[in-house]
Amino acid sequence: MVEADGEGPLPAVARTAKRVWRWGRRHRFRMADWLYAGLLYLWLAQTIPVGWGTGAGLLPEPLVPAPKHPWVWPPPWELLVLPLVVVVPVLLRRSRPTWLLGTALVMVSVLGTQFMGALALYSYAVWFTNRRVLAAWSIAIVLGIVAALSAVEHFWPMFVVWCVIGVAFPLTFGLWVGTRRELIANLRERTARLERERDLEARNATAAERTRIAREMHDVVAHRVSLMVLHAGGLEVSASDEPTERTAALIRGTGREALTELRGILDVLRDDTGADTNTAATTAPQPGVADLERLLADWRSTGSSVDWGIRGTERPIPAQVERTVYRTAQEALTNAAKHAPGAHVTVEIEYGDTDVRVLVTNGPPTSGGPAPPAPPGGGHGLAGLRERISLAGGELVVGPRPDGGWRIRATVPAADATPPAGTTSGGGSPVEGTADSDEGTGVDTT
CATH class of the missing domain: 3.30.565.10 (Histidine kinase-like ATPase, C-terminal domain)
Incomplete structure (x- = not known):
């Protein structure tokens, strides 16, 4: 049996993979935090009991006696609790950076491990732009390294190595990554702003062209209708019979109403509305049911x-x-x-x-006589x-x-209108003879 297009297991797997990929991309930094925290937890659980062999740090003896085998089960409770206290600031490194920096300073000076200091300085350099705070914490960690190595032989070689590995390298790499991330964010923002400006310019150009066409239409139509009104007025004055006079008066009145409506609709699009706009036409109410x-x-x-x-x-x-x-x-x-x-x-x-x-x-x-020519229209x-x-x-x-x-x-x-109390139907004469039976009900049965 052939699966239809867009159906079957493969498209479903592809859609699921795409959704998982999008979710992972949105939460990639949080996932990285949990990954760092997990790896650091496992590393600290093994190094806390046995990590003071070099004699670095203000604490001379390990907090937990070293087990006979590094993978002891069940492990001592200290191996589970102490790393957890250290790892929690890693999960908050982008929202509470001082917690991680303070923990790293304690780890460097007391326990003699520079890994936390490198991670803290790198995280702050990537996610924050306050260079004074970064410099202050960098100096504090350097002083912590000095305190940790104060009782160690060959102080200067180890001090240089620790400063390069735990301070200089993470600072340099973190500043590069943070600057690059900020540059990419600025470029994306600029691209989005340029696209918005381009769309705005296109809309403005379209509106300007429509305004120009509306002005041209206003000028041409107003001129022609004004001439029609003037000729109808002259015909009304010089008419020799009453039907011609009535017809001319009707033409003149209709032309004046057309001019009024035209100006009321199009004069708002002119640039010089403050000079010669017909205020009465602009503020006059639009026709409604009462004008029928x-x-x-x-x-x-x-x-x-x-x-x-x-x-x-x-x-x-x-x-x-x-x-x-x-x-x-x-x-x-x-x-x-x-x-x-x-x-x-x-x-x-x-x-x-x-x-x-x-x-x-x-x-x-009607079929009586030739029909008059239809007036011009645009269809x-x-x-x-x-x-x-x-x-x-x-x-x-x-x-x-x-x-x-x-x-x-x-x-x-017209559902939002509420009928007033006590109103009755009316306002017009009854509909006289109809050609079809459905017209009298007002319901279109076609």
Whole structure:
């Protein structure tokens, strides 16, 4: 039987080995401490009874009588307790260095062994940067060596050997290892800082380019819409009949509202906002559910057939959800006007327990006479609407209807809003004739 990719014993062993390797790398210094402590414990257990044959140290006789054989079982309790007291500071050498240094000074001067002094000086040189403390303890251990060798023949040769082995070599090697470790840590920190700065510069460059594009778009669109508003105002003044005057007034009002919204969104990206920013446009509230009636009235004034209604219990909802509901209805009405001119449009808002749903449906375009040319567009309206709803945590469903029309259904979460007490549904006229049986319920069955 062939094992599937990624299954079987070998990948499992590899993953286990990788986890063990990562754990060991994270705890390698602690493991080294325990290794040093264990080896030192075994060494001291053998040298404490028999290690005073040279006569070095202030203690002339061993603490424990030498056994007949070095591996005695059970060993005397002194062989287990005394090394344990000496070994404990080794486990704390990176957090309590003075304990190890003090123990090493006692070991050098009293017992006449320089191994602990070498380990203590090496550990402090590697893990700590206070050179004055290191120099003071180095001098103290040298004086301990002098005290330990004071009664030994051939003092100077042994003093030089002990100072080289127990002081000079561990100091030199420890300073080299500590400097190298600090240099590597600084290089890693610098590399991480350079990577963060590079990412920050890239984000700043992207933001600057987006700001430049936004400024260009603001200038171009604002200029064109301003010209449209001026021409519509001139047409309104010089119109010879009332329908033309109403249409020109509608165009002028719509253009002014577009300019207000455009400046309110894009003026914050300009560098000279303090000079000529429209403060009223910047501080004006964004449109919400309460502005839907005015939006639908504007569309009805153009001759479009638009009905709308509200289902469920109205309640306060977050401002982001209100803007999303408004923009969904606005984009759906724009698409209906572009792709189905003259069709009947129905807008329905439904308040659920944890969300708000927007359902906009339109019938097929009317066949009477040639359809007017669709206004220019970038084709990104639904994509931008889908992105807006996704950012709000909602869902957008778009698709055709059986009668040739179109349906846009958006569901936006609004669970953090609490309905006020005593409110009743209302705020809009009932939805009039529907084409499909599922539209009256507000539930999309497609």
